[in-house]
Amino acid sequence: MRLIINLRSADAGFRPRAGGAMRMPGLRGRLTGLSVVLALSASGTALAAAPAGGLETMHRHTTVTSTVPANGDQNPYALIVAPVSSGKIHQGDVLIDNFNDQNNLQGLGTTIVDYNPETKALTLFAAIPRHLDKCPGGVGLTTAMAMLKSGWVIVGSLPSTDGTTATKGQGCLIVLDSQGHVADVIAGPTINGPWGNMAVVDNGSSATLFVSNTGFGVGAPGQDVVKQATVLRIGLSIPEGKPPVVISQTVIGSGFGEQADKGVFIIGPTGLALGGNGALYVSDALGNRVAAIPNAATRTDSAGIGHEVTKDGLLRRPLAMVMAPNGHLLVTNGLNGQVVEIDPTTGRQLQAQWVDTDKAQSPPGSGDLFGIAMTPAGDGFYYVEDDMNTVVLAH
Amino acid sequence: MSGRCPFSSRRGFLTAAGGLVAAASSGLGARAATASPGRDLTEPFLGEHQGGIATPSQSQTYFAAIDLVTTRVSDVANLLRTWTIAAARLTAGQTAAPLGTDLSVPAADSGEALGLGPARLTITFGFGAGLFVKDGNDRYGLAAHRPEALVDLPNFTGDQLQEARTGGDLSIQARADDPQVAFHAVRQLVRLAYGAARIRWAQTGFSANSAAGSTPRNLLGFKDGTQTPGSLDDVVWVGAEGPDWMRGGSYVVVRRIRLVLEHWDQMETDFQEQMIGRHKLSGAPLGRSGEFDALDLDATDKDGNPLIPDNAHVRLATAARRSSVADTPTTTASISPPNAGRRGGREWSTIQDYFSSATSAIRGPGSSGSSIRSRSSMRSISSPRTPAAACSPARGACARTSSSASVCSIRPEAVTPPAAPP
Numbered sequence: 001m002r003l004i005i006n007l008r009s010a011d012a013g014f015r016p017r018a019g020g021a022m023r024m025p026g027l028r029g030r031l032t033g034l035s036v037v038l039a040l041s042a043s044g045t046a047l048a049a050a051p052a053g054g055l056e057t058m059h060r061h062t063t064v065t066s067t068v069p070a071n072g073d074q075n076p077y078a079l080i081v082a083p084v085s086s087g088k089i090h091q092g093d094v095l096i097d098n099f100n101d102q103n104n105l106q107g108l109g110t111t112i113v114d115y116n117p118e119t120k121a122l123t124l125f126a127a128i129p130r131h132l133d134k135c136p137g138g139v140g141l142t143t144a145m146a147m148l149k150s151g152w153v154i155v156g157s158l159p160s161t162d163g164t165t166a167t168k169g170q171g172c173l174i175v176l177d178s179q180g181h182v183a184d185v186i187a188g189p190t191i192n193g194p195w196g197n198m199a200v201v202d203n204g205s206s207a208t209l210f211v212s213n214t215g216f217g218v219g220a221p222g223q224d225v226v227k228q229a230t231v232l233r234i235g236l237s238i239p240e241g242k243p244p245v246v247i248s249q250t251v252i253g254s255g256f257g258e259q260a261d262k263g264v265f266i267i268g269p270t271g272l273a274l275g276g277n278g279a280l281y282v283s284d285a286l287g288n289r290v291a292a293i294p295n296a297a298t299r300t301d302s303a304g305i306g307h308e309v310t311k312d313g314l315l316r317r318p319l320a321m322v323m324a325p326n327g328h329l330l331v332t333n334g335l336n337g338q339v340v341e342i343d344p345t346t347g348r349q350l351q352a353q354w355v356d357t358d359k360a361q362s363p364p365g366s367g368d369l370f371g372i373a374m375t376p377a378g379d380g381f382y383y384v385e386d387d388m389n390t391v392v393l394a395h
Numbered sequence: 396m397s398g399r400c401p402f403s404s405r406r407g408f409l410t411a412a413g414g415l416v417a418a419a420s421s422g423l424g425a426r427a428a429t430a431s432p433g434r435d436l437t438e439p440f441l442g443e444h445q446g447g448i449a450t451p452s453q454s455q456t457y458f459a460a461i462d463l464v465t466t467r468v469s470d471v472a473n474l475l476r477t478w479t480i481a482a483a484r485l486t487a488g489q490t491a492a493p494l495g496t497d498l499s500v501p502a503a504d505s506g507e508a509l510g511l512g513p514a515r516l517t518i519t520f521g522f523g524a525g526l527f528v529k530d531g532n533d534r535y536g537l538a539a540h541r542p543e544a545l546v547d548l549p550n551f552t553g554d555q556l557q558e559a560r561t562g563g564d565l566s567i568q569a570r571a572d573d574p575q576v577a578f579h580a581v582r583q584l585v586r587l588a589y590g591a592a593r594i595r596w597a598q599t600g601f602s603a604n605s606a607a608g609s610t611p612r613n614l615l616g617f618k619d620g621t622q623t624p625g626s627l628d629d630v631v632w633v634g635a636e637g638p639d640w641m642r643g644g645s646y647v648v649v650r651r652i653r654l655v656l657e658h659w660d661q662m663e664t665d666f667q668e669q670m671i672g673r674h675k676l677s678g679a680p681l682g683r684s685g686e687f688d689a690l691d692l693d694a695t696d697k698d699g700n701p702l703i704p705d706n707a708h709v710r711l712a713t714a715a716r717r718s719s720v721a722d723t724p725t726t727t728a729s730i731s732p733p734n735a736g737r738r739g740g741r742e743w744s745t746i747q748d749y750f751s752s753a754t755s756a757i758r759g760p761g762s763s764g765s766s767i768r769s770r771s772s773m774r775s776i777s778s779p780r781t782p783a784a785a786c787s788p789a790r791g792a793c794a795r796t797s798s799s800a801s802v803c804s805i806r807p808e809a810v811t812p813p814a815a816p817p
Binding site for chain 2: 062063068103
């Protein structure tokens with residue numbers, strides 16, 4: 001493996017966002033005009049292929065909305081784009097949940113907000129009760145959220161009572177109708193801290209969810225890494241007009257590292273994205289790698305921690321992840337404000353863009369990028385900036 | 396009278412830990428006042444408006460929120476009459492009441508301001524929401540008189556309000572060029588309220604002695620007050636839109652905001668400038684050279700990204716100012732407080748009071764209503780964001796230090812409660 005830093009023109013390849021460059025001239029001086037290309041291959045040969053149709057086409061970063069509802073919840077985590085119109089939600093709306101409450105305590109956020117790109121209005125979609133009978137530990141909404149074509153919204157909970165994992169509960173998946181009302185709770189021994197971006201195969205009357213669980217064996221901050229995180233596949237049947245029914249659960253990934261953390265609550269596999277080849281890609285934060293679980297929708301056993309797609313290089317604790325229309329993965333870093341573009345078929349890390357350049361953190365943008373989603377047209381992506389409680393559109 | 400609205404900026408109202416020290420020890424501030432040739436200067440007490448609102452800024456502030464404990468409206472009326480008389484005396488450099496000669500009884504004034512002069516003392520009284528309705532109880536029959544514009548503040552991201560330092564039924568703001576004169580005034584007025592009211596919380600403050608005509612700098616090192624929102628009539632004084640008894644009065648919001656200056660000091664200057672939207676030394680808008688050069692919020696780079704960032708203080712403040720003047724000129728709001736301490740280490744916090752008027756919720760691009768109100772640059776300035784849990788008690792970095800009060804200020808001749816309905 002070799003890291004190649006390629007000098008290029010400012011119009012191609014890796015650069016910090018333009019607005020960001022204004023905000024941090026120091027970085028601009030170091031990075032503008034640089035294209036950092038990391039090429040990986042089994043033989044260790046460096047390849048510096050020019051990316052096409054990826055990050056290099058996105059030059060503007062526009063703050064589109066705050067994510068703070070009237071109750072003061074903070075720390076936007078999950079970010080999804082509505083696939084259909086139903087109830088309060090319009091197709092193309094951006095749904096964002098909050099992990100923190102108004103006191104900025106993690107694992108106590110209970111709200112989901114809805115941003116309508118056409119009207120530019122932010123509304124409250126759901127205010128979930130802090131405690132639900134069937135959800136052990138209460139409600140603290142995580143990066144796991146999906147909306148089905150049938151209108152149901154499913155969101156993960158990894159709750160706490162004091163903002164740390166010292167008081168964490170097992171949590172659950174919460175099923176909401178399209179009016180934002182709780183319709184059902186999915187919990188059980190296979191679900192403990194449903195955490196990561198949810199991947200979905202949605203056939204209308206049935207659907208398959210993929211969600212990572214990072215709660216097994218996790219205690220108070222200070223604990224060593226625990227290798228018990230799982231990736232769970234959940235099969236759903238969706239009767240007409242009724243909430244989804246769980247018809248199967250299969251652990252298809254296991255043994256991923258997870259760790260309680262005083263600063264970010266928990267570190268574990270966060271990004272999940274499906275590839276056209278049937279693989280489920282997993283951002284393995286503590287392994288600093290992206291892994292692939294083959295035949296994710298059909299396999300009947302666990303693939304363990306999957307096979308390695310790429311590791312290290314531009315990755316700095318990979319976090320949220322999404323599949324772009326060009327077949328490349330966009331992965332956010334947890335330890336800086338970069339988004340890394342990866343070709344999963346070759347394992348090449350193609351380029352990175354420093355989208356969050358907030359120097360109040362060091363390195364700039366650390367710990368902010370928990371949610372990422374493509375626009376419906378695929379010509380840009382939304383991402384959350386946790387530090388500002390906002391959603392930004394890269395386009 | 397200065398043409399610049401003293402509410403239009405935060406200048407002149409900064410309150411910091413240093414102010415607390417000065418008030419407690421009567422040290423540096425008192426010596427400066429003693430040396431000042433202006434200690435005999437007075438500001439008028441009677442007039443169309445209360446003093447201390449449009450008055451050229453004094454250097455010292457003592458603000459107190461008062462809880463009414465009496466159940467009788469007549470006691471409130473008597474208290475306000477008593478305060479009116481005492482305030483007129485105090486602003487003239489006199490004791491709160493004649494001292495008398497009988498040494499066998501407590502003195503009518505504690506005497507710590509004897510010989511200090513009026514030092515341009517102004518005393519500004521305000522009515523808080525609790526005067527009209529308290530815990531849902533219309534205890535004085537005044538509920539119907541609550542001004543429509545006297546609204547509760549919305550949540551601001553990072554709010555960590557302390558109940559004991561939030562709210563109040565009445566307020567007293569004393570401003571002077573001598574901290575002991577300001578302190579003395581409030582102390583005497585509180586003393587006169589015994590049995591009817593008691594102090595709920597108080598906050599000292601100071602402001603810079605900047606050269607005439609120059610824009611003062613705040614504790615972040617930036618010029619503060621370059622932009623003004625408009626005329627006093629437009630943005631400060633209540634007009635026909637308010638109830639009769641509020642005409643010529645105004646509204647004030649007081650909020651203590653913690654700035655984590657140690658962290659701020661470690662930020663690169665150009666990053667600080669991006670957060671504010673102005674150059675630090677000149678005060679000019681980013682990309683310009685003169686402090687009063689026009690603020691071009693539409694300027695972009697070649698990719699269309701704004702030269703003045705979306706979350707820059709000047710952009711958010713401008714949006715708030717525009718909306719306030721157009722929509723609700725008497726609505727008030729303040730800058731939202733930080734939500735986090737610094738990453739590790741010992742935290743040294745500064746408490747500040749911000750008095751501002753005529754700004755509605757801080758709004759940002761693409762937002763609706765108050766949805767983006769929290770994105771005050773002050774939050775970012777003072778929030779050394781650590782991933783997600785910056786404000787967790789486990790980090791020990793987030794003492795709940797903020798408080799607020801919302802009061803309406805009133806004309807001197809109206810310093811009696813509006814008549815209760817029969």
